[in-house]
Amino acid sequence: MREPQIDYKAVFRALPGMVALLTPDLVYADANEDFLRLAGRTRAQLLGRYIFDVFPENPNDPAAAGMSDVRASMLRVVATGERDTMALQRYDVQDPERQNQWVERYWSPVNAPVLGPDGRVVLILHRVEEVTELLRARGRPGSSQARVLEAELYTRARELQELNESLRQAHARDREVALALQAAMLPVANPDIGHNGAAVRYRPAAGSLNVCGDWYDMIDLPGDRIAVAVGDVVGHGLSAACVMGQLRSALSAAARVAEGPAQALDVLGLYARSVEGAESTTVVKSFIDWDRHTITYSSAGHPPPALLHADGTVVFLNQATDPPLGARPKHIPRPQAQVSFTEGATLVLYTDGLIERRDEDIDTGLARLAGTLTRHRQDDPESLADTLLGDLLPASGDTDDTALVVIRL
Incomplete structure (x- = not known):
């Protein structure tokens, strides 16, 4: 018709x-x-x-x-x-x-x-x-x-x-209240985590109704490894911030005992079934191994992390993407993938507020992100984080929250 x-x-x-x-x-x-x-x-x-x-x-x-x-x-x-x-x-x-x-x-x-x-x-x-x-x-x-x-x-x-x-x-x-809760739970980047520095940013939405449940997390793991996560709870306001706090804490705990990021997300997905408002949350989890120079990752419906190589090429880590939390009626183990890196590369994790626009295809936002990373590949993590927010967020004010993690490998 x-x-x-x-x-x-x-x-x-x-x-x-x-x-x-x-x-x-x-x-x-x-x-x-x-x-x-x-x-x-x-x-x-x-x-x-x-x-x-x-x-x-x-x-x-x-x-x-x-x-x-x-x-x-x-x-x-x-x-x-x-x-x-x-x-x-x-x-x-x-x-x-x-x-x-x-x-x-x-x-x-x-x-x-x-x-x-x-x-x-x-x-x-x-x-x-x-x-x-x-x-x-x-x-x-x-x-x-x-x-x-x-x-x-x-x-x-x-x-x-x-x-x-x-x-x-x-x-x-x-x-x-939601902003205060997020500020209390989102950690400041630890300059000692990793090898070559890291930067984190959280930018709330400009509108009074648009405080969301975006979060990030970075923890040390046994051996010369760290775990990094970025997630986004569906919804707005205080309720979304509360759900964010529960999921972030649960994933942080699971990552400390899981064999890999997929298993950590499996645990989080089972836990999310008991948390009202956690359904359809997206999150990506990465384990960085400095000895092996590998990144192992798994994504629950989240935008792919960007790996910026020293020569300026950008690869999006999109080989282990599964539906968001609670999207399947039955539990199915999540996939994970692994990629190698060389020293001097940069890993960038972010929420959709950095790249998505109502009138654009998501590929346009990803291309814009890749272009900015290539142009500023020499920047240190702190400078690069500020540049990404300045170049990619709307000058008129953010309509969605944005969480960002930049790690020099």
Whole structure:
């Protein structure tokens, strides 16, 4: 069956109710037919113009606050990327035919973000319900009946606004606690681990709702070996950070007694079945043996580690990838693979926030990572870690957490 060809521009203009699109600078980008009709403006009078040039405040009403309220709401949407429901507004409209005449109007607005591929607000969707006629049906504006109805509507809208603010504050507290928990559990790189230095980084998402469960871990093993892991819990906020802490600790313990990374992930997968929220977690585990100059690795659905050779070539370790934790109904032993390295090579483990973008194939992100590694192959681990974050993360702010480990071999 062929998918229908939908003209979304036509759909937008036919939407019932007043809907307009504005840029983050509060300039009209488009408006549907109901908006034009009920606002009494033509498309030419709106598009490309600042909202309050088209609809200025009534200068004859010293108590008017509609303009400042609407502006504050829209700027909140741009700053937070979250929907904002406004209280009932009285916002008089200038008669387009008689500039000195103002018509008393009552509106119930909602402003919502339209996000671009980088997660930034590119448009504000401004939906308005005019309730002037409703007030008149219950009694003319200014009458006792109308004032009662206006008060009821105002109270309901204010309650919604206060609920939105409470949710924003709760999310902010959730983010602060999650970040504190992650900071307490994620170790600082031990300069003595390995032979030639290592660097670790954790970069939280920019948005208040996007703190995730990314983690890394590095431990010494018996003999001249170390174990390195990077993982990513599905979900956001404090719950994801708590799951992250449980899985990281369990994998760290399993790695100390396992014969190899695949067996450590087998143990972790069995444990994850008893941890709510651990399903679909991705993680990659690597054992580095300095005596044998080998890297043995196993991946549970995670982006492949990158091995940067001294000559600048990059190999992605993708020969032992299996589904994420809890993805199979029955337990099946996980695969592992081994690769050799020469002194001076660099191993890079990371989470998907470093390479994935909503509008790109993952191969594009991997190619971008490989290019940066090749160009900066002479950098020490600390400098290389900073360069990777600076070159690969969006300049507009990270929309996902990123964990990163760089080890000079």
